[in-house]
Amino acid sequence: MQIGEVCLLTNNVIRLADFYKKLLEIENNSQDETHQFIISEGTTLTIYNDGTVKK
Numbered sequence: 001m002q003i004g005e006v007c008l009l010t011n012n013v014i015r016l017a018d019f020y021k022k023l024l025e026i027e028n029n030s031q032d033e034t035h036q037f038i039i040s041e042g043t044t045l046t047i048y049n050d051g052t053v054k055k
Contacts, residue, residue: 002042002043004042004043004044005043005044005045005046006043007046007048008045008047008048009049009050009052010048010049011049011053013033013034013035013049014031014033014036017038017047020045020047024038024040024045026038026039034049035047036048
């Protein structure tokens with residue numbers, strides 16, 4: 001099975017993106033606090049803060 005895109009909603013984009021960049025050994029040089037793309041071998045991981053509070 002191949003996954004094309006996964007989107008995660010979070011209150012802390014930078015912290016979650018840094019975790020996945022370290023885990024996947026990828027650097028995207030982004031410090032955007034609202035939206036980040038992490039692309040690996042045809043799969044895109046999107047980390048996004050839509051402004052709502054998540055528990």
